[in-house]
Amino acid sequence: MTTSSLHSASRPADLGTEPARAPRSAEPAAPARPRVLVPGLSRLFRAVAERPLPFTIAILAGIAFALLQIATSSVIGRVTEGVVVPAFATGRPVTGAVVAGALAIIGIGLLRAVTVAARRVLTNVGLFDLQREYRERLSKVFADVPLLWHRRQSTGTLLSSVYADVEATFFALMPFPFALSTVVMLAYAAVVVARVDPLILLVMLGMVGMLLALNVLLQHFAAPIAMESQRLRAKVAEIAHESFDGANVVKSMGREDQEEERFTDAAEQLRRNGIRFGYVRAWFDPLIDVLPNVGILLVVLLGAWRITSGDVTTGQVVEVAYLFTLMALPIRSFGWVLGDLSRTVVGWSRIQRVLTVRRRQTYGTSALPADARGRLVLDDVSFAYRDDEFEVLAPRTGEGLEDLDLAETTALHDVSLVADPAEGSRVLAVVGATGSGKSTLALLAARLVDPTEGSVSLDGTDLRDLTAPALTGDVALVLQQAFVFDDTVRHNVTLGADFDDEQVRWALRIAQAEGFVDGLPDGLDTVLGERGGSLSGGQRQRIALARALVRRPRLLILDDATSACDPSVEEAILAQIRTHMTESTLLLVAYRKSTISIADRVVFLEHGRVRGAGTHAELRESLPAYRALVDAYDEAAISHSLLEAGEEDA
Numbered sequence: 001m002t003t004s005s006l007h008s009a010s011r012p013a014d015l016g017t018e019p020a021r022a023p024r025s026a027e028p029a030a031p032a033r034p035r036v037l038v039p040g041l042s043r044l045f046r047a048v049a050e051r052p053l054p055f056t057i058a059i060l061a062g063i064a065f066a067l068l069q070i071a072t073s074s075v076i077g078r079v080t081e082g083v084v085v086p087a088f089a090t091g092r093p094v095t096g097a098v099v100a101g102a103l104a105i106i107g108i109g110l111l112r113a114v115t116v117a118a119r120r121v122l123t124n125v126g127l128f129d130l131q132r133e134y135r136e137r138l139s140k141v142f143a144d145v146p147l148l149w150h151r152r153q154s155t156g157t158l159l160s161s162v163y164a165d166v167e168a169t170f171f172a173l174m175p176f177p178f179a180l181s182t183v184v185m186l187a188y189a190a191v192v193v194a195r196v197d198p199l200i201l202l203v204m205l206g207m208v209g210m211l212l213a214l215n216v217l218l219q220h221f222a223a224p225i226a227m228e229s230q231r232l233r234a235k236v237a238e239i240a241h242e243s244f245d246g247a248n249v250v251k252s253m254g255r256e257d258q259e260e261e262r263f264t265d266a267a268e269q270l271r272r273n274g275i276r277f278g279y280v281r282a283w284f285d286p287l288i289d290v291l292p293n294v295g296i297l298l299v300v301l302l303g304a305w306r307i308t309s310g311d312v313t314t315g316q317v318v319e320v321a322y323l324f325t326l327m328a329l330p331i332r333s334f335g336w337v338l339g340d341l342s343r344t345v346v347g348w349s350r351i352q353r354v355l356t357v358r359r360r361q362t363y364g365t366s367a368l369p370a371d372a373r374g375r376l377v378l379d380d381v382s383f384a385y386r387d388d389e390f391e392v393l394a395p396r397t398g399e400g401l402e403d404l405d406l407a408e409t410t411a412l413h414d415v416s417l418v419a420d421p422a423e424g425s426r427v428l429a430v431v432g433a434t435g436s437g438k439s440t441l442a443l444l445a446a447r448l449v450d451p452t453e454g455s456v457s458l459d460g461t462d463l464r465d466l467t468a469p470a471l472t473g474d475v476a477l478v479l480q481q482a483f484v485f486d487d488t489v490r491h492n493v494t495l496g497a498d499f500d501d502e503q504v505r506w507a508l509r510i511a512q513a514e515g516f517v518d519g520l521p522d523g524l525d526t527v528l529g530e531r532g533g534s535l536s537g538g539q540r541q542r543i544a545l546a547r548a549l550v551r552r553p554r555l556l557i558l559d560d561a562t563s564a565c566d567p568s569v570e571e572a573i574l575a576q577i578r579t580h581m582t583e584s585t586l587l588l589v590a591y592r593k594s595t596i597s598i599a600d601r602v603v604f605l606e607h608g609r610v611r612g613a614g615t616h617a618e619l620r621e622s623l624p625a626y627r628a629l630v631d632a633y634d635e636a637a638i639s640h641s642l643l644e645a646g647e648e649d650a
């Protein structure tokens with residue numbers, strides 16, 4: 001049995017009732033057929049306004065391209081009139097006109113190439129810049145929102161937002177400047193064609209109208225599928241992330257096949273949805289592609305008839321037919337924009353869900369005085385976990401929390417306690433059955449959550465009034481799940497702050513980590529690998545503990561932070577902390593008698609209420625429930641030791 005399984009074995013589950021946790025928030029039900037055209041186009045225009053310089057130049061380059069296209073068609077019309085028709089009539093080529101026409105066409109072609117390059121480069125500049133900005137904005141929200149928000153989100157979905165949703169939102173921007181410049185081209189072409197022949201203009205307008213109608217129809221069918229695809233992308237990411245994260249459980253429980261099946265199912269749904277999207281596009285794309293060609297055919301037929309009746313010249317018909325050929329691609333770009341508009345709307349709505357989370361962690365302006373001694377006071381503190389409090393509070397609703405009927409789990413009721421070195425309670429242990437509110441109390445003391453009622457203060461200052469640096473500098477919380485970065489031991493302890501090697505070693509020594517760190521190939525410079533995969537659970541916990549110790553916080557909170565260490569190591573750690581961290585108050589969430597007995601004072605929680613406070617001996621004497629719980633911890637520890645001894649003998 002591993003040390004961490006000892007820990008779970010040593011916590012008697014039946015000594016406390018655990019009310020069911022509030023259900024985690026699901027993704028909000030999205031409308032089956034979202035409105036796409038107006039919200040989508042307005043998002044794209046806003047994107048252009050957010051990066052005006054590159055997009056304006058890209059659009060201008062697009063317009064220049066469109067005008068050059070038209071100029072090409074007019075040159076070709078003139079070459080037909082001035083070179084081809086006379087050559088047919090006289091049987092002799094008109095050399096000067098041929099050279100002039102050829103030079104004009106080559107010159108315009110070169111200019112067109114420049115405009116294409118400028119448009120593409122600048123569109124990319126604007127597009128990727130926006131993607132970067134929104135990824136940064138999302139990650140800022142992730143950093144600013146309270147811890148509880150993160151606990152309600154799936155990491156896979158958040159990852160998918162940062163990557164796939166941002167990409168989907170701005171995907172349609174790629175052809176957007178080209179499509180916008182097409183409007184100018186169409187207007188100009190309409191004038192040219194109207195001057196040639198109103199009948200041909202009618203053909204052109206009919207063709208453009210049909211193209212738009214086809215695109216709107218495409219939206220109608222494609223948008224819900226695109227929406228489902230984004231959701232499924234997030235789901236695939238979520239399952240993949242869960243499988244990687246829970247690799248230990250999956251392997252130890254032999255659930256590889258089921259996990260694979262779960263992943264395959266989601267990937268298969270995504271595949272099917274992608275194919276459905278492809279089917280829809282496959283119906284519409286050929287029609288949209290073929291329409292301009294039908295237009296050209298009609299122009300040629302109509303033109304031939306109008307030439308014979310003498311209403312237009314051959315050059316004019318060739319010019320207009322060529323114009324239609326040139327317009328096919330720009331008009332198609334409308335289709336690209338419209339075709340991807342549904343992804344814009346869906347991606348944006350998913351990003352919005354994160355960006356509009358109203359609750360951000362706010363900080364005060366106070367700092368603790370230099371001679372503060374770490375007096376922690378919880379004064380009549382109640383705390384309730386509220387369902388969906390983050391999701392429902394989109395800024396537009398204007399609703400306050402108090403107006404909303406939210407499901408609640410009250411974890412702590414009117415809890416008052418004091419840990420004060422001056423009053424002989426420098427080390428305070430919090431004991432209670434599972435679900436009694438110990439971890440919630442630890443979160444409150446570290447201000448990772450704020451009380452629903454009452455206050456938590458350190459040396460007389462409400463934690464809410466402390467600045468962020470004061471809070472993180474004066475209070476440190478170490479959790480059972482130690483996170484280790486893929487970096488050196490040194491960086492994992494300092495996290496980039498200015499501590500020298502001596503200080504790092506001091507912290508490692510107290511955390512009983514110096515020995516094994518010295519045994520690592522490069523000592524402090526050893527890179528620990530992703531999530532500290534090369535370390536044992538207990539070693540990871542000790543690195544995380546050293547990270548807190550090196551900061552010498554005034555208040556050190558350990559929530560089951562040494563659970564994966566042997567009892568003897570745990571005892572040594574706590575003894576060292578007691579001896580060397582004389583300026584820190586220590587709040588311990590304790591599960592072992594050895595831990596509890598080093599505390600100056602113990603607070604016993606039951607169902608979120610303080611049932612008793614005093615020394616371990618006093619509580620044992622006066623509270624049968626406390627005695628039963630602590631004895632049960634002991635029995636579990638003894639049976640574990642016997643089990644281990646048996647395993648060693650075998």
Ligand SMILES: Nc1ncnc2c1ncn2[C@@H]1O[C@H](COP(=O)(O)OP(=O)(O)OP(=O)(O)O)[C@@H](O)[C@H]1O
Nearest residue numbers: 019020021022385409411434435436437438439440
């Ligand atoms: N994020 C959450 N959302 C809703 N309810 C929660 C959440 N976290 C904890 N709770 C509930 O609050 C109560 C106290 O939980 P807490 O984790 O503080 O207990 P604990 O004493 O630390 O338990 P354990 O010893 O099992 O870690 C429990 O009823 C729990 O179900």
